Amino acid sequence: MSQKDLKEAFISNLNGTSLQEVALGSFLAPLCLINRGLILTIYYQANKTLPLPLPLISHLILDFCLLILPLVLSCTVLSSVLHQVILGLTVVSAFVLWYIHHVSIQSAQRNVSTFLKSHVQFKQVPFVTIFRVFVNVKTAISILAVDFSVFPRRYAKAETYGTGVMDFGVGAYVFANALVCPEARGKNISGSKMNHIAKRLMSVWPLVVLGMGRLLSLKMSGYQEHVTEYGVHWNFFFTLAIVRVVASVLLAILPVNKSWLVALLISGCYQFTLETSSLKAFIIHNNDREKDFLHANKEGIFSVLGFVAIYMAGVQLIWFYCFPKDHQAVT
Numbered sequence: 001m002s003q004k005d006l007k008e009a010f011i012s013n014l015n016g017t018s019l020q021e022v023a024l025g026s027f028l029a030p031l032c033l034i035n036r037g038l039i040l041t042i043y044y045q046a047n048k049t050l051p052l053p054l055p056l057i058s059h060l061i062l063d064f065c066l067l068i069l070p071l072v073l074s075c076t077v078l079s080s081v082l083h084q085v086i087l088g089l090t091v092v093s094a095f096v097l098w099y100i101h102h103v104s105i106q107s108a109q110r111n112v113s114t115f116l117k118s119h120v121q122f123k124q125v126p127f128v129t130i131f132r133v134f135v136n137v138k139t140a141i142s143i144l145a146v147d148f149s150v151f152p153r154r155y156a157k158a159e160t161y162g163t164g165v166m167d168f169g170v171g172a173y174v175f176a177n178a179l180v181c182p183e184a185r186g187k188n189i190s191g192s193k194m195n196h197i198a199k200r201l202m203s204v205w206p207l208v209v210l211g212m213g214r215l216l217s218l219k220m221s222g223y224q225e226h227v228t229e230y231g232v233h234w235n236f237f238f239t240l241a242i243v244r245v246v247a248s249v250l251l252a253i254l255p256v257n258k259s260w261l262v263a264l265l266i267s268g269c270y271q272f273t274l275e276t277s278s279l280k281a282f283i284i285h286n287n288d289r290e291k292d293f294l295h296a297n298k299e300g301i302f303s304v305l306g307f308v309a310i311y312m313a314g315v316q317l318i319w320f321y322c323f324p325k326d327h328q329a330v331t
Contacts (some may be wrong), residue, residue, distance in 0.1 A: 016162030211237030214249025231297030
């Protein structure tokens with residue numbers, strides 16, 4: 001086998017991991033964020049002094065060690081002891097919380113009381129920013145690490161059935177994009193619906209350019225391709241562009257607060273079609289990729305339906321969170 005064939009085999013025919021491990025790993029980022037907040041509390045209680053000469057460097061090192069490094073280690077050298085990593089971070093959080101309470105009980109009680117009475121006074125929604133940051137960080141780590149043996153094969157994308165961390169990641173990326181779309185933030189459609197759809201079509205040109213750039217660079221460089229992931233010509237940038245346009249059309253026609261219904265209908269009908277027709281066999285077993293564009297890119301094309309359902313679910317979630325009582329726009 002050639003070097004290219006060996007590399008393609010390295011990322012092919014994978015079965016993923018269990019949903020329990022994926023769920024367990026999802027606790028890692030919140031724990032890292034909690035530890036950072038608790039240690040910063042100690043930092044401010046100690047008159048804002050850290051054992052490093054430059055404040056900016058000390059903050060960067062602290063954030064890297066508390067937010068980035070655990071994510072890198074958990075999906076590489078410490079992937080086999082993920083339970084212990086989660087438990088260890090939980091113990092650290094409990095110890096730091098005890099230390100803060102022990103050092104200044106009255107101050108801690110006053111801070112907790114003030115925190116419980118506080119409200120978010122700015123328009124940004126904190127959990128959206130945090131979620132999107134961690135999704136992008138984890139995406140960058142996984143994309144860079146997946147070609148190395150230190151990255152567990154069970155975390156990579158599953159071939160047919162199963163769930164890998166990277167399978168969860170692509171869904172989370174689409175979900176994160178839905179949380180900040182204009183329709184979900186309560187921005188009214190200006191002008192006619194056709195003009196709105198035309199603007200959305202124009203807004204996805206960077207994704208199309210990136211997709212074309214990736215396609216051309218792969219074909220020209222001879223880099224290994226996992227064609228059963230999206231297809232011969234398709235890639236995730238094209239998926240993001242199509243999902244954005246389709247969702248914009250749906251949201252221009254249907255009420256935003258009914259996005260959950262659209263998500264259920266699309267996912268339910270798609271799953272029903274897979275189970276009751278020959279579509280599943282066509283996607284999984286048909287290898288006649290030279291016949292036409294549909295055969296060559298069937299995985300990427302049909303996966304758009306599932307991603308649209310995820311996107312609409314994200315729109316519904318942020319709409320429910322931002323506008324539980326009124327329709328004040330949140331950006």
